[in-house]
Amino acid sequence: MFFIIQGLASIGEKRVVLFVILLLGYLVILGGNSMIIFVTLSDPRLTSPMYFFLQNLSFVDLVYTTTTIPNMLAGFLIDQLTISIPGCFLQMYFFTQLAVTGRAILTVMAYDRYLAVCNPLRYTAIMTRSVRMLLVTGAWCFGLLCTLPPTVLAFLRPYCGPNMVRHSWCDLSSVRTLACADTSIDNVLSLSFAMVALLTTGVLILTSYFLIATSMYQMGVPERLKAFSTCAAHLTVVSISYSAASFVYISYRVGNFSSEVRIIVSVLYSALTPFLNPMIYSLRNKELRIAIRKTLASFRPAATSTVKAIST
Secondary structure, three states: OEEEEOOOHHHOOHHHHHHHHHHHHHHHHHHHHHHHHHHHHHOOOOOOHHHHHHHHHHHHHHHHHHOOHHHHHHHHHOOOEEEEHHHHHHHHHHHHHHHHHHHHHHHHHHHHHHHHHHOOOOHHHHOOHHHHHHHHHHHHHHHHHHHHHHHHHHHOOOOOOOOEEOOOOOOHHHHHOOOOOOOHHHHHHHHHHHHHHHHHHHHHHHHHHHHHHHHHHOOOHHHHHHHHHHHHHHHHHHHHHHHHHHHHHHHHHOOOOOHHHHHHHHHHHHHHHHHHHHHHHHHHOHHHHHHHHHHHHHHHHHHHHHHHHHHO
16 A cells, blocks of 8 residues: 655646755755765864754754655656655654754754853863763654654554545654544644654753853853854754744644645745755854855866866
8 A cells, every 4th residue: 555645736837836946945955954064074173062063953954854855856747646655654754753853953052052152161071072972862862752652653553545645745644634543642642742842942942042141141242242143043043943833833723724835834844944054054153154165165176177177
């Protein structure tokens, strides 16, 4: 048995336009996040814990979008996109798990910014390599614990038709409606773990920035500006991420939106933060911006010599 992914099959010729937009956005996501990973790994000056966490966030964004966008692009090109049941639940698990892990890494980065602003003299002593690895491992485990139980429970349900998933990927709530069994327990379990994931990360991030704001209040103007520049990129990413999530939640429960509009909103939300993260961090962080420029400049002579060799 297999599932049919409905996607945006009903919008007709507009699929070509959406295909081009989504493809270009995906290429930007791949290029931007790959560049950040390459630069932070290769540049010896970018060794602070912040860049280590940024590497992990960029990796999560890469894999997170790759679990769904290529499949969605294929759906624009063919009339009927199908996926096997195991493949559907694997996609569902990785998409949800990486979304939660990304939130957890943002929480770890908020703690990192708190230490950098409020305990600058002890920052290096506290944020050792082992502590960084422990925090990132904890973020991945948190994503695993919040995602695996509802996904496994949904997988164990019988599916005997219909098999049309009214989404652009195997979304948990969309697939659950196809089960030939009572899913009330599934709904409660899924909502509980979702609340744990969102509230835990949200409260910890808010607590970190409350402590940062309290510490900044006691600083002079130059120290405040320096502290703000330290947190600006991360605070911008967090604000966009949680604002977009809130908008999606409200749009799904308020107003009479068509299924196509809901799908488009979900697609934009899933791609927005991975699309903007490289731009925000490269624009807000001078060291990273300089490192990216030097990396790009180092590729130009090699490209020029290759072109000359081909022409001769």
